[in-house]
Amino acid sequence: MTVSKEKNKKTWMVDISNGLDNISGKRKRYRKKGFLSKQEAEKYEADFRVFELTKVRSNNKIDxxxxxxxxxxxxxxxxxxxxxxxxxxxxxxxxxxxxxxxxxxxxxxxxxxxxxxxxxxxxxxxxxxxxxxxxxxxxxxxxxxxxxxxxxxxxxxxxxxxxVKKLPTPKKVMSYYTAEEFKEFLKLFTEEEYSYKLFFKLLFFTGMRLGEALALTWKDIDFIQGYIMVSKSIYYYKNEPYMGTPKNATSIRKIYIHQALIDELKEWREKQTFLLGKYEKDFEGIQIYQDSADSLTKYNIDNMKRNVDKRRGRGLKKIRIHDFRHSHASYLINNNIEPMKLSKRLGHASITTTLDTYSHLYPDTQRSVASIFDDFE
Missing domain, CATH: 1.10.150.130 (Tyrosine recombinase, N-terminal domain)
Structure with a gap:
């Protein structure tokens, strides 16, 4: 019997036989003693067969x-x-x-x-x-x-x-803010909510993913060269944050930002130093949006977004947090940014991802292609 009670003891043992050794011809046996219950011993046996021997008896249930x-x-x-x-x-x-x-x-x-x-x-x-x-x-x-x-x-x-075949996915209509709509969105924040306002500005002006933006510290900003270095991202498991790398290798990138945003970040950094002077010593390593001893989390952002959305007028549509990334892409496309440049700025794994996602936003060039042949004759 594989699982049995040890002689003159209250504990159980597992004795697994796994055929004969190819070289010696001797029977291969695996033994372990000291289990406090039969159930514990049977579980060990099942685990051992699955994990070590990859052999399952017909009466072993596999969950x-x-x-x-x-x-x-x-x-x-x-x-x-x-x-x-x-x-x-x-x-x-x-x-x-x-x-x-x-x-x-x-x-x-x-x-x-x-x-x-x-x-x-x-x-x-x-x-x-x-x-x-x-x-x-x-x-x-x-x-x-x-x-x-x-x-x-x-x-x-x-x-x-x-x-089982993959279910056909209906094409979604992409939602995003235009420049004017984003300006209206920013007006919904109060003065006390500036750190959140800054967060959404970073999303719109850089196209970063949520986790990438939450992971930003002052160490990631080069004020002299004028870029943000994206090299990490925050993920959540059971409501706890974990620091990791971005989505793919090409997501590790430099995002150059315009002078007005650089100046605003410098001004905010001075104010943050005053606000958090008694809490922090290493200001280079703190999250750039912090206005208290605690950094902003995904849940803070979600809650603030819901509250701000309630203040919207009828003329301003509601979009998701990820749609600020689409808003960034849309703005650049409308200003004639090339697909390859956009792909690198967004940190896509390939230009195929960029074209699959945003090709419908690019102007139709087929008519201009046809006109190339007008002077052929």
Whole structure:
């Protein structure tokens, strides 16, 4: 018996046999003693077979947490970024853990996969609506990845997710502020809310992602050369912030800023030094928006954005925080910035991403292309 009670003791032991050694011909055995309960010993045996032997007995139930932990092990070995791991983990706990809490993943079939996708399609998002098709597709990609680990480990023979096609994603209408609309948005802040106003100015004038902007300190600003160095980003897991690298290698970049913004940042830095003199000594290392002992967080920004949105008049539309990045891109496109320059400024992985996202904002050049041949005859 693999799990048994130790002779003349109250503890349990695990004795696993794994066939014969190829060289010596002797039986391979793995033993461990001292478990306080049979349940603890059985769990160890199941874990050992999955993690060490990658061999599962037919009566061993495999839950999704095992498979997810295996997948995270592989991600760690391959050097996946902290932000990637955190996003993946958040999605697992939000969508997968409870749904599959009683499931035996060895018995999963195509119908189970489809049922899970239907569950996602009817699940609420954080704002009370339904999950977007794009979000559902992303979770199905994660599901496929989890089950691929099980296939590689010999836990299941095939991956039923491979039979499920990606749902078609409807084209979204991009929302952004024009220059005039952004000026109206800035008027909604009170004098006491200047640090938040400065934050949104940085988003609009640089096109930084939220996490990149939250990670900025004075060390990242070169006032002489006139640029911001983006080399890190803040991510959140279980409401706790973690510092990591930006989204991809090309996201590590210099963003040059205009003189008026440089002057405003210099003026704010002097005021910040006065405000925080009794709290801080290393002003180079503090977040540039701070006006108290605590730095701004994603949750502070979200709350302030909601409050400011309530002050909007009917003529000013509501946009998401990420849409300030789109507003930056739109403004530059309207001022004839080339796609390659825009791609580098935004930190896109490739110009393909830039064109896929913003090509509809560029003016139609087909008519001018045709006119090139007017003088041919």
């Amino acid at each position: 999704i947490a095992y498979l997810f932990s295996l997948m995270e092990q592989e991600d760690k070995i391959s050097g996946k970024k902290v932000s990637y791991v955190i996003t993946q983990r958040n999605n697992f706990y939000r969508y997968f853990e409870a749904y599959f809490s009683k499931a035996d993943m060895k018995k999963l079939d195509y119908k189970d996969v489809i049922n899970f996708r239907e569950f996602l399609l009817t699940s609420p998002n954080r704002l009370g609506g339904k999950l977007s098709i794009n979000t559902v597709n992303k979770q199905m990609i994660l599901f496929k990845k989890i089950l691929e680990v099980a296939v590689r480990r010999g836990i299941i023979a095939s991956n039923p997710c491979k039979l």
